[in-house]
Amino acid sequence: xxxxxxxxxxxxxxxxxxxxxxxxxxxxxxxxxxxxxxxxxxxxxxxxxxxxxxxxxxxxxxxxxxxxxxxxxxxxxxxxxxxxxxxxxxxxxxxxxxxxxxxxxxxxxxxxxxxxxxxxxxxxxxxxxxxxxxxxxxxxxxxxxxxxxxxxxxxxxxxxxxxxxxxxxxxxxxxxxxxxxxxxxxxxxxxxxxxxxxxxxxxxxxxxxxxxxxxxxxxxxxxxxxxxxxxxxxxxxxxxxxxxxxxxxxx
Amino acid sequence: xxxxxxxxxxxxxxxxxxxxxxxxxxxxxxxxxxxxxxxxxxxxxxxxxxxxxxxxxxxxxxxxxxxxxxxxxxxxxxxxxxxxxxxxxxxxxxxxxxxxxxxxxxxxxxxxxxxxxxxxxxxxxxxxxxxxxxxxxxxxxxxxxxxxxxxxxxxxxxxxxxxxxxxxxxxxx
Numbered sequence: 018x019x020x021x022x023x024x025x026x027x028x029x030x031x032x033x034x035x036x037x038x039x040x041x042x043x044x045x046x047x048x049x050x051x052x053x054x055x056x057x058x059x060x061x062x063x064x065x066x067x068x069x070x071x072x073x074x075x076x077x078x079x080x081x082x083x084x085x086x087x088x089x090x091x092x093x094x095x096x097x098x099x100x101x102x103x104x105x106x107x108x109x110x111x112x113x114x115x116x117x118x119x120x121x122x123x124x125x126x127x128x129x130x131x132x133x134x135x136x137x138x139x140x141x142x143x144x145x146x147x148x149x150x151x152x153x154x155x156x157x158x159x160x161x162x163x164x165x166x167x168x169x170x171x172x173x174x175x176x177x178x179x180x181x182x183x184x185x186x187x188x189x190x191x192x193x194x195x196x197x198x199x200x201x202x203x204x205x206x207x208x209x210x211x212x213x214x215x216x217x218x219x220x221x222x223x224x225x226x227x228x229x230x231x232x233x234x235x236x237x238x239x240x241x242x243x244x245x246x247x248x249x250x251x252x253x254x255x256x257x258x259x260x261x262x263x264x265x266x267x268x
Numbered sequence: 269x270x271x272x273x274x275x276x277x278x279x280x281x282x283x284x285x286x287x288x289x290x291x292x293x294x295x296x297x298x299x300x301x302x303x304x305x306x307x308x309x310x311x312x313x314x315x316x317x318x319x320x321x322x323x324x325x326x327x328x329x330x331x332x333x334x335x336x337x338x339x340x341x342x343x344x345x346x347x348x349x350x351x352x353x354x355x356x357x358x359x360x361x362x363x364x365x366x367x368x369x370x371x372x373x374x375x376x377x378x379x380x381x382x383x384x385x386x387x388x389x390x391x392x393x394x395x396x397x398x399x400x401x402x403x404x405x406x407x408x409x410x411x412x413x414x415x416x417x418x419x420x421x422x423x424x425x426x427x428x429x430x431x432x433x434x435x436x437x438x439x440x441x
Contacts, residue, residue, distance in 0.1 A: 202287030
């Protein structure tokens with residue numbers, strides 16, 4: 018094998034650097050790699066996680082996945098909608114969820130960045146009528162939105178939630194889901210692309226704090242949010258996006 | 269999450285299990301080609317990971333640490349298989365059937381040949397090849413995951429490709 022083909026297969030040079038003969042050999046290699054990859058998807062057998070927890074003597078039921086949230090009060094918006102298998106009701110809720118809100122992206126001040134250990138953007142949802150309702154207070158450890166409201170006031174016992182809008186430009190995707198520490202890393206929150214422009218988005222409920230998440234495209238491919246302002250290395254060749262969520266006013 | 273577990277909330281380990289079991293299983297499957305054995309390896313890796321969690325030097329990189337445990341178990345498995353002389357060549361191909369039956373047959377045969385060739389690589393070469401060309405990782409990612417230098421990984425991948433080319437040439441005769 019020529020050195021140039023080796024370098025091409027290692028990603029060090031482009032295909033335009035290969036001669037015709039080298040190009041044919043490179044294509045043959047790529048066809049072989051594609052054949053190996055074609056064995057996807059390989060899914061872990063159901064119950065594997067349960068067996069691990071049982072062997073460890075920790076076999077309590079898994080915490081319920083938080084994000085497939087129903088509205089917490091009648092009329093309040095649901096944060097998500099099913100993607101590929103959208104039910105009519107869910108889609109209706111999605112529209113109900115989107116129209117009254119306007120996402121505002123708020124840079125986190127350095128104080129918060131340091132305090133949180135990771136800084137990023139805060140995305141809070143405010144009523145359309147609120148012009149610049151979010152302000153920061155010098156010296157405060159958190160941005161305190163003056164008139165921010167969560168999508169629905171939680172019951173007294175429930176933790177407050179803020180709906181964070183997440184977006185991913187994935188024109189060729191069949192589905193895009195969100196998995197994060199707020200879903201036990203299960204890709205249970207489906208984003209939607211209602212107008213088919215390749216931009217998938219959804220409102221994701223999160224409690225106050227710093228959260229990590231990734232997108233899962235077509236059910237198998239984990240993708241880092243390129244729009245996040247901060248990422249952390251997960252030690253697995255991936256970078257989790259990080260988002261900081263401030264508690265809603267009065268929470 | 270690691271700190272939560274170590275701080276006395278062992279149930280939080282389930283989060284890590286849910287987060288990483290799929291990617292660990294995919295890798296184990298690609299290394300062993302045996303679904304039951306791959307599941308057993310991942311279960312053992314995750315149990316081992318829990319019991320040794322305090323030894324994880326970088327809790328924010330626990331995924332890579334769990335991967336290395338799984339990787340070592342996969343390589344032990346392959347060595348045992350070689351020792352027992354139960355050739356992976358005998359394992360069924362994992363090519364998913366698609367479309368035209370004739371095409372499926374061709375693909376199955378091709379898959380079988382590729383599997384047999386891959387099975388004859390050393391454990392390290394097989395792992396490096398799978399990560400680079402099947403899982404499409406960069407050398408830098410692989411170096412971080414395996415804690416092996418980029419140059420050593422390049423050498424493994426290069427040798428794997430050379431061997432695959434020779435093996436496939438034999439099969440095609």
